[in-house]
Amino acid sequence: MQDIIEYFKKRTGFKPTPEQVELLNFLVDNSIKNGMVSCGRGFSKTLCSAIAFLWYAEKSLEEYPLNLMIVSPQDTMYSYVNDYFNSPALLENRIKKGVYTEVPVEGFELKNGTKAFTKPATGKVRSNRADILFIDEAADVPEAVIKSAMQCLRGSINRLILVSTPHKKGYFNDRALEPEKFGYQMKRFSSETCPWLTQTIERDKHELSKAEYAIEVEGRPPTKKERSFFSSPHITSCTHPEILKNGGPKSKIEIGIDFAFSPCATALMVIERLGVKTRILYLKQWKKTSREIMVPEIEKLCEKWGPDVIKADSMPLEYKQFFTANSTLKIEWVSSRVYKTEMLTQLQRKIREHNLEIPENRKDLIMQLRRYRLGETTRNDDLVDALAFANLELPKFEKKKGFFEPIVGNF
Numbered sequence: 515m516q517d518i519i520e521y522f523k524k525r526t527g528f529k530p531t532p533e534q535v536e537l538l539n540f541l542v543d544n545s546i547k548n549g550m551v552s553c554g555r556g557f558s559k560t561l562c563s564a565i566a567f568l569w570y571a572e573k574s575l576e577e578y579p580l581n582l583m584i585v586s587p588q589d590t591m592y593s594y595v596n597d598y599f600n601s602p603a604l605l606e607n608r609i610k611k612g613v614y615t616e617v618p619v620e621g622f623e624l625k626n627g628t629k630a631f632t633k634p635a636t637g638k639v640r641s642n643r644a645d646i647l648f649i650d651e652a653a654d655v656p657e658a659v660i661k662s663a664m665q666c667l668r669g670s671i672n673r674l675i676l677v678s679t680p681h682k683k684g685y686f687n688d689r690a691l692e693p694e695k696f697g698y699q700m701k702r703f704s705s706e707t708c709p710w711l712t713q714t715i716e717r718d719k720h721e722l723s724k725a726e727y728a729i730e731v732e733g734r735p736p737t738k739k740e741r742s743f744f745s746s747p748h749i750t751s752c753t754h755p756e757i758l759k760n761g762g763p764k765s766k767i768e769i770g771i772d773f774a775f776s777p778c779a780t781a782l783m784v785i786e787r788l789g790v791k792t793r794i795l796y797l798k799q800w801k802k803t804s805r806e807i808m809v810p811e812i813e814k815l816c817e818k819w820g821p822d823v824i825k826a827d828s829m830p831l832e833y834k835q836f837f838t839a840n841s842t843l844k845i846e847w848v849s850s851r852v853y854k855t856e857m858l859t860q861l862q863r864k865i866r867e868h869n870l871e872i873p874e875n876r877k878d879l880i881m882q883l884r885r886y887r888l889g890e891t892t893r894n895d896d897l898v899d900a901l902a903f904a905n906l907e908l909p910k911f912e913k914k915k916g917f918f919e920p921i922v923g924n925f
Contacts, residue, residue: 518542521572522565525598533707534562540701541566544671548698551677552690554705554733556714563648563677564594570646571622571630579627580671583644585663587635591650595630639663645671652678657685680735687735704732723885743858743886748865753874757793764788767795767819770904771812771826771845772896773833774800781900782812784819792864792905793871795819797879797897805836816843825903848903857902858888864905 518538522530530538537551541563553559567582574580584591599622621631633639635655644666649655664674676698680690693700705711718731725736726746759765766787774780780803784796798815800808816824828834828847837845850857864870865883872880879897886898 518566518569521569522562525565525568526561530562531707531709533703534558537562537701537703538566541675542569544673546699547673549673549675550686550689550693550698550700551675551703552680552686552700552733553677553703554729554731555679556705556711557703557708557733559677559679559703560591560650561594563650563675564591565598567591567595567630567648568598571624571628574628575624575626579624579629580645581643581668582628582630582646582648583642583663583666584632584648584650585635585639585655585659586632586648586650587654588651589632591648592632633663635659639666642666643668645669646673647675649674649676650678652676652686653680653682653684654678655685660685679729679733681729691735702733706731721881723881724887726884739887741887742884743888744862744865744883746884748868749872749880749883751868752865752870752872753880754871755874757795757871757873759786759795760788760793762788767821768904769816769819769821769824770900770902770906771824772899772903773827773830774896778894778896780808781896782815783897783900783904784815784821785901785904790867790869791871792869794873794876794879794901797876797900799896805833809837809841813841813843825906827899827903848906850899850903853906854902855888857906860907861898861902861905870905
């Protein structure tokens with residue numbers, strides 16, 4: 515029987531990368547009883563797992579029959595098994611009774627009694643027996659199903675192999691953070707090592723947040739510091755193709771302004787509040803623009819939108835002083851130094867409950883929301899802060915003793 519590397523080359527026609535060589539050897543190492551593989555997307559972890567699955571099946575013809583089992587929420591791994599089953603045609607004349615149907619994909623049985631089959635991640639796995647169990651896309655498989663599938667393992671080999679990208683909280687990600695604590699040996703591989711993904715990786719560096727890059731490219735759960743303050747799936751649920759002003763008796767127009775601290779820009783956000791729902795109607799940024807030019811533009815925008823309230827950051831102080839001396843706008847000045855966390859928490863709740871409507875064409879705002887992390891002071895966050903000011907519900911706040919400036923005041 516060929517070693518796994520030569521077998522991979524013969525089955526696929528591909529030459530594995532050094533990292534894939536390491537993965538393939540890990541997948542067929544019977545001394546590792548509890549194995550985990552955490553990879554970035556596009557690394558070909560599922561293809562490697564499928565070839566290891568076939569290698570075990572063919573090797574069993576020279577030794578003793580095995581029960582090989584795949585549990586997966588998708589059929590990708592077994593599709594690879596099917597694709598490479600007869601490439602080259604090494605196993606077809608050893609099939610006992612042809613291909614038989616297992617829900618939702620197919621399985622096979624060899625003449626020596628080796629059985630290979632797959633089960634969906636629905637929990638109905640208890641009645642099966644396995645010597646080697648692959649759980650593909652394990653981050654998508656519920657913990658109860660994984661633990662139920664473990665009970666199918668019997669015999670001296672008794673191997674459990676979890677394979678996934680760590681994109682979801684749950685059993686797989688918990689163990690990917692501390693594999694040794696849970697009795698696992700883990701291999702992690704980054705997609706950065708894949709030459710066929712060079713262009714994709716370069717794009718990801720610009721498009722993904724630190725947390726998303728850690729998951730999708732580096733194949734690791736993000737650290738607490740890397741995690742975005744606003745959940746990416748919730749942001750996606752809040753995006754809409756077209757957002758128009760609703761109007762009506764319940765409509766309330768509010769404007770939030772965040773003034774520039776380098777390297778950020780000054781930003782203005784116009785929202786329409788409709789009960790618990792909030793719509794983003796307009797946003798604008800001023801980068802390296804003098805106050806003498808910017809203030810008249812802000813006045814014109816406020817005249818156009820006719821807001822019920824304008825809320826602005828009281829820092830830097832020179833902006834407040836300039837507006838007070840040169841503008842007739844009635845502004846509620848908010849001390850972000852005191853209430854920044856509460857403002858962001860209100861906005862976080864609005865997004866989590868899907869009560870904010872974000873224009874899907876405003877990629878700049880969406881990207882800032884995805885990358886926002888509480889406590890960092892050098893990020894490009896002006897649009898998020900302007901939105902937080904606009905979304906702030908003033909009646910929920912009271913003046914805090916010990917601060918020279920109250921949270922709000924009319925000027």
